[in-house]
Amino acid sequence: MRRPPGRPVRRGRPKPPGRTLLVVHARELLTVGGSPEPRRREAASDLGIVEDGAVYAEGDRIVEVGPTKDVVRRHPRAHRTVDASGKVVMPGFVDAHTHTIFAGSREHEVEWKAQGLSYSEIASRGGGILETVQATRRATEEDLVRSGADRLRTMLGQGTTTVEVKSGYGLRTADELKILRAAKRAGARAETDVVRTFLGAHAIPPEFAARRGDYVTLLAQESLEAIASERAATFCDAFVEHGYFDAEEARTVFRKAATLGLGIKLHADELTDGGGAALAAEMHATSADHLLHASGAGIEAMARSGVVAVLLPGTSLASRMPFADGRRLIAAGVPVALGTDFNPNCWCESMQLVIALACHHNGLLPSQAIVAATINAAHAIGLADRVGSLEVGKQADLLVLDIPSYRHLGYRLGGNAVAAVVKRGRVMPPLRPAGLPHTR
Numbered sequence: 001m002r003r004p005p006g007r008p009v010r011r012g013r014p015k016p017p018g019r020t021l022l023v024v025h026a027r028e029l030l031t032v033g034g035s036p037e038p039r040r041r042e043a044a045s046d047l048g049i050v051e052d053g054a055v056y057a058e059g060d061r062i063v064e065v066g067p068t069k070d071v072v073r074r075h076p077r078a079h080r081t082v083d084a085s086g087k088v089v090m091p092g093f094v095d096a097h098t099h100t101i102f103a104g105s106r107e108h109e110v111e112w113k114a115q116g117l118s119y120s121e122i123a124s125r126g127g128g129i130l131e132t133v134q135a136t137r138r139a140t141e142e143d144l145v146r147s148g149a150d151r152l153r154t155m156l157g158q159g160t161t162t163v164e165v166k167s168g169y170g171l172r173t174a175d176e177l178k179i180l181r182a183a184k185r186a187g188a189r190a191e192t193d194v195v196r197t198f199l200g201a202h203a204i205p206p207e208f209a210a211r212r213g214d215y216v217t218l219l220a221q222e223s224l225e226a227i228a229s230e231r232a233a234t235f236c237d238a239f240v241e242h243g244y245f246d247a248e249e250a251r252t253v254f255r256k257a258a259t260l261g262l263g264i265k266l267h268a269d270e271l272t273d274g275g276g277a278a279l280a281a282e283m284h285a286t287s288a289d290h291l292l293h294a295s296g297a298g299i300e301a302m303a304r305s306g307v308v309a310v311l312l313p314g315t316s317l318a319s320r321m322p323f324a325d326g327r328r329l330i331a332a333g334v335p336v337a338l339g340t341d342f343n344p345n346c347w348c349e350s351m352q353l354v355i356a357l358a359c360h361h362n363g364l365l366p367s368q369a370i371v372a373a374t375i376n377a378a379h380a381i382g383l384a385d386r387v388g389s390l391e392v393g394k395q396a397d398l399l400v401l402d403i404p405s406y407r408h409l410g411y412r413l414g415g416n417a418v419a420a421v422v423k424r425g426r427v428m429p430p431l432r433p434a435g436l437p438h439t440r
Helices: 041-045 068-074 109-114 119-124 129-138 141-157 173-190 212-230 247-259 276-282 296-305 313-319 326-331 351-361 366-373 375-380
Strands: 020-030 049-058 061-067 080-083 088-091 093-095 160-166 193-201 235-240 263-268 287-290 308-311 336-338 398-401 418-423
Touching: 020 068, 020 398, 041 326, 041 366, 049 068, 061 068, 093 351, 093 375, 109 119, 129 173, 141 160, 141 173, 141 418, 160 173, 173 193, 173 212, 193 212, 193 247, 212 247, 235 247, 247 263, 247 276, 263 276, 276 287, 276 296, 308 326, 308 375, 313 351, 326 336, 326 366, 336 351, 336 366, 336 375, 351 366, 366 375
Parallel strands: 020 080, 020 088, 093 160, 160 193, 193 235, 235 263, 263 287, 287 308, 308 336
Antiparallel strands: 020 049, 049 061, 088 398, 398 418
């Protein structure tokens, strides 16, 4: 087809990138890149450090990572340039285990803990999970979105760019869906990526106290089918513990979840050795979490099956319980991840604190704790192809930390080292106080 005379021929030109970002002169650039598999054994401490490092991003994707002189030579200009001289640049934290969406609070339990009451004793007094269930059932979805978004913004301001969020404080199909919908909306409002997990098997609700089998049937039929129909969750979890759900009850729920395409997670061996680690391996779970009392055989089974262990030192601190043996898990070849377990019993929104606790109490090296809080945590929630490391093609989620060395993350107990948070290639505004907590 001929063009009309006099009209210029338009040559195909590459479309100029939209928003571009250049972060330069990082004293330590922690890429945490390399293997597509979860990090085990020696690889569990490999941070992929580049001295005087730089990252160049176009839109929400990383285009180049390397020494500043090389990156700047190929990409001399950007819409936004961040000078990270003297600072650490690393992937955004991935929080692999939270219960962020709930109503109410349980600050009175601190006094009970100080008096020596255990987790189970607090529950028997009417506290614990079921107290929060009652408050959450009364809350509207908008209440939960508002409080959840405030919490996620606080997490983002402290460097957490991706968060797993569980339900489990509804224990009725409609209320569990309410929580999962609120989690999605809260993530969008807070500009944080959220992975949702259905945890209907968190506790037996009061109305089913005398017929727990009926509740397990409800979970495996009505609840899971509704969750799958709405695509309201990626994973299904269960609290496998004496007084909550036994292994056979969990199997019933997990088998149905697997047929519906949901991944499997477990609260395992937190209060006792209930065989949770072995069950996680049997069910080919993505992760098993807590693991304070996991048996040697269970740990070996997890290593063979590639189950990620998610350690939650904040919970051990808040509940006055032992700390899981992270060194033992790594030596056995189990990939180790970290999470805050943010919930009314463990009000911890800081992965920086969790990293420090993991170094002081779980036996992790600072490098291992950082791997556990980034790429291995991403594996634990099924997003390692998108987040958790600074590699070409991945989402541009990164942190600029005002510390001279990554080792300070394991060294400093409390505080916030974040100088800048980059989420999907955009430098986020500084953290603003969320105001008083929602305690409706």
